[in-house]
Amino acid sequence: MGRIALRAGRSNIGNPSKMVMQNSKIVAINSVNQQRNYASPSQVNQMATPVDVKPEARAGRGSMQKVGGKDAVADILESVPRGSTANRPIYLDAQSTTPVDPRVLDAMMPFFTNQYGNPHSRTHAYGWESEAAVEEAREHVAKLIGADAKEIIFTSGATESNNMSLKGVARFYKQKKKHIITTQTEHKCVLDSARKLQDEGFEVTYLPVQTNGLIRMEDLEAALRPDTSVVSIMAVNNEIGVVQPIAEIGHLLKTKGAQLAKEGGLSGKPLFHTDGAQAAGKIELDVDKMGIDLMSLSSHKIYGPKGIGACYVRRRPRVRMDPIISGGGQERGLRSGTLAPPLVVGFGEAARLAYQEREYDYQHVSALAQRLRDRILAEIECVLVNGDPTGYPGCTNLSFQYVEGESLLMALKDICLSSGSACTSASLEPSYVLRALGLDDENAHSSLRFGIGRFTTEEEIDYVSEKIIKVVTRLRELSPLWEMVQDGIDLKTIEWSG
Ligand SMILES: Cc1ncc(COP(=O)(O)O)c(C=O)c1O
Secondary structure, eight states, X not given: OHHHHHHHHHTOTTOSEEEEEETTEEEEEEHHHHOOOOOBTTBOOOOSSOOOOOGGGOTTOOOSOOBTTBOHHHHHHTTSOGGGTTTSOEEOBTTTOOOOOHHHHHHHGGGTTTOOOOTTOOSSHXXXXXXXHHHHHHHHHHHHTTOOGGGEEEESOHHHHHHHHHHHXXXXXXXXXXXXXXXXXXOHHHHHHHHHHHHTTOEEEEEOOOTTSOOOHHHHHHHOOTTXXXXXXXXXXXXXXXXXXXXXXXXXXXXXXXXXXXXXTOOSOOEEEEEOTTTTTTSOOOTTTTTOSEEEEEGGGTTSOSSOEEEEEOTTTTOOOOOSSOXXXXXXXXXXXXXXXXXXXXXXXXXHHHHHHHHHHHHHHHHHHHHHHHHHHHHOSSEEEESOTTSOTTEEEEEETXXXXXXXXXXXXXXXXXXXXXXXXXXXXXXXXXXXXTOOHHXXXXXXXXXXXXXXXXXHHHHHHHHHHHHHHHHHHTOHHHHHHHTTOOGGGOOOOO
């Protein structure tokens, strides 16, 4: 019965009516009612709150700028329905998520419809074809980080991969090794996993960072202990774009880390886990050259679908860990559960494209970031650039001093950005990452993160720069604090009453 209904639904498009089973009777249905509501040029995807965006600054148009004589993005986007993205706010939040590349969506589609087999079904062609597609995707993901396909474990995303890496390793080695090292500027899911492990009796060292966001290698060296099981340090920070010295960390763990363990009568060096969610596809990563044992990856940060990611788990020498999900033993027994082939295939295609176009994307993003910074810094004074200048340029974090962050965001409703404040249930908290760099609450609150990506255009950057200049200038004109600064008063010397 289900099969007849499915067939009817599938072949319905274009047919006036179809026969389906209802209450054990075959009845005719009208195909008009069966049509699906995909976004299309005639079905414009309306915003809940329409905003006025200048026509020359449309989102998702692809860059007019040619880098290296190639205009790949504009070519790809020729086929994208303009109506679905026109008149929407400009998206500059690429660290939060990225749109699915149309080429990725194309690769995924057959696996939602015709090729729907369970990749773990071993007895028929539907299973085999899904499995083949999953394995091809695994190869693409592995290639992006210089790994072997067998070392890629598909998960639901970087949150799960970070959880499984920290908890899995710590719990496996718990009899002999009780110490974990991470940094104060990791993503919440690493910090929360570490806190959970503290509750279970593990000891955690949270390394501080310098004012530029980089850890000090001396601090890491001093923190290493014979019983350190895992060191988790992210490759690219999601708020300030800082790139940590991954290869140096890998080397230190193989040398000093291994030596300490040996002296303590324990086997093996501390394992090196890195959260690569913001790094893969953006900077070059090679697990062997960098001495990485575990790495978390996320598809939706590289123009793939949401809800899928991976954990790289080294095989030689083998990384041992307790799985956090139990079940049918899929994914080398480390992550049970049926894989989602459309998502896996999408992630694989996104990884393939990221590998192929990494240098082009990097040049595109750097040129736009430079343009944004140059324009803003030339026109507005008292702007702090947060994070080391050698960081990933697609994540540019600026504090507009003497401007209240909330007012800034309110005045920029036609631009989607993240700020240095995080909403908690009761109040606006300054970002813990910016606080770790030594920024005071005011400067953290007045910061904005500009997330530039593959589909950001020069026109969008110009529109955003102009708007920021106008808004910051206007807000400062209204600010008594700014007036005092102009009069040469040092605000730190003022004793505020009340
Ligand atoms: C550095 C970092 N780690 C982990 C995550 C979580 O990734 P996912 O959304 O795939 O769970 C993110 C996403 O915000 C991130 O930026």
